[in-house]
Amino acid sequence: MSGNTLGKLFCVTNFGESHGPAIGCVVDGCPPGLALSAEDIQVELDRRRPGTSRHVTQRQEADQVEILSGVYEGVTTGTPIGLLIRNTDARSKDYSNITDTFRPGHADYAYWSRYGVRDPRGGGRSSARLTAPTVAAGAIAKKWLREQHGVQVRGYMSQLGDIRIPFTSWAHVPENPFYAPDAAIVPELETYMDALRRDGDSIGARIEVIAEGVPAGWGEPLYDRLDADIAHAMMGLNAVKGVSIGAGFESIAQRGSEHGDEITPEGFLSNNAGGVLGGISSGQAVTVSLAIKPTSSIRVERRSIDRAGNPVMVQTLGRHDPCVGIRATPIAESLLALVLIDHALRWRSQCLDVSERP
Structure with missing residues (x-):
């Protein structure tokens, strides 16, 4: 199965299934000499971990990372870093009723159409469970970017369903399960999610990710543009249906004199470009906005078909996120960091000796 590796110089290959014995990734191309421990990675995994509030899936996974290779005496060696996360709380029987049917809005039908076989347990390879290795790899990228270039990558939720969340302070973001930058709105979000869970339904969200301290000059023209690679990586996050950089779709209504x-x-006097001009970083903050669709695994009965093409009614049992956007912030941060470190290494390999800089 192709399409499991992200990056050119800093390459992350993701493996595993939702209900398999373990998930993980291999990080190849990490520069040597970076101080790295399991604790450095675990702090990011804990931000994404399931079961941390009543508003997310109650699957209880410790998500304890094991470093299998690539680190010796506390520093990276430059060789592939193997990261393993064992699955300990899978309940495959919860999916017995959808073995031969397809959830509307889910990858079930598409996977079966392509491969002729699918793993229905928790969605198999299409599960958001596979974002844990992404976060583990992103922790390494974040640490290197911060220590080598002073780059800080962070994000927050700006909208839950039809509730827009005002930005008050970064200090509020880690203090609530929604990653909301406004503490006053959290009770409203909790009430909204409680009602949604009672209905057995789901909802979408909007996530903002910002990388500050990115120097000018990272990125490449045309097909390997920095913003193109960001969009490519973000669309690899489960449930993402839209990615915008800077002003994004709002630029449609802007005049050139404004945009x-x-x-x-x-x-710069503004940042409608989102920190990227012509596919290359401008030295401003790189700003990315994501549209997350509603979770397709819901208790509400919906029409579908079975593998023989017969009409059926589908209801998904088990433990699921009523809004995958609630845990998406640390994942989106990791994906942005992975793209940035890859382009930082590309810049270093080609343009390190360029002296004419503004």
């Missing part, structure tokens, strides 16, 4: 970010000796 074009004016430059002064002190810097």
Whole structure:
């Protein structure tokens, strides 16, 4: 099965299934000499971990990471880093009623159409469970970017369903399960999610991710543009149906006199470009916005077909996120960090000796 590796110089190959014995990844191309421990990775995994509040899946996974290779005496060696996360709380029997049917809006039908076989246990390879290795790899990327270039990658939820969340302070983001930047709105979000869970339904969300401290010059023209690679990586996150950079779709209604970010000796006066011009970083913050669709595994009965093409009614039991966007923030941060470290290494390999810089 192709399509499991992200990156060119900093390459992450993801493996495993939702209800298999373990999931994990191999990180190849990490520069040597980076101080790295399991604790460095675990702090990020704990942010994504299931079962941390009543608003997410109650699957109880410790998500304890094991470093199998690539680290010696506390530092990376430059060789492939093997990361393993064991599955300990899979309940495959919960999926017995959908073995021969397809959940509307889920990858079930598409996987079966392509491969002629699928693993129905928790969605198999299409499960959001496979984002845990992404976060583990992203922890390494975040650490290197922060220590080598002072880059900080962080995100927050800006909308849950039809509730828009105002940005008040970054300090509020880690203090609630929604990654909401406004503490005052959290009770409203909790009430909304409680009602949604009682209905057995799901909802979408909008996530904002920002990388500050990115120097000018990262990225490549045309097909390997920095923003193109960001969009490519973000669309690899389960349930993402839209990615915008900077002003995004709002730029449709902007005039050129408004959208074009004016430059002064002190810097840019705005950031409609989202920190990327012509596929190359401008030195401003890289800003990305994601649209997350509603979870397709819900208790509400819906029409579908079985493998023989007969009409059926489908209801999904088991433990699921009523809004996958609630745990998406650390995943989106990791994906942005993975793209940035890959482009940082590409810049270093080709343009390190370039001296003419503004």
